[in-house]
Amino acid sequence: MDAEKKAQIQAHARALAALLYEETDPEQVKTLAGIETAVRGHLLEHV
Template identity: 55%
Template sequence: MTPEDSQKLQAYLEAVAAILYQNTEPEKLKTLEGIEQAVRQQVLEHVSPQIGVFLSAKRQEQQQVEADRSLAASENLESQKNKQ
């Protein structure tokens, strides 16, 4: 990761943390256990699904690249057969 991307990521994470904090019941922030439960709940509800979308999109992209390569290889073989 470039230093610029790292700085952007840090800024986005701080913004996300601020939003999640604002949307957490103040009562939950009074004890370490409450904070842990609130963070876990927020991550499961809001952060993890987005990570899943990212990973799913990345996998689909990889599958498309593999399919394109396979198609190109098939077309190349067909072309060679036609030349013979």
């Protein structure tokens, strides 16, 4: 994969992470287990 594509993926991943973070309960992201559960839930729901 070329550098331009990698940069695009990184930019999109950061934007997606910001959007999903806004939709996550703040209490859930206080622990690693909570973060893992939140990420898994978002992936299952949206991907």
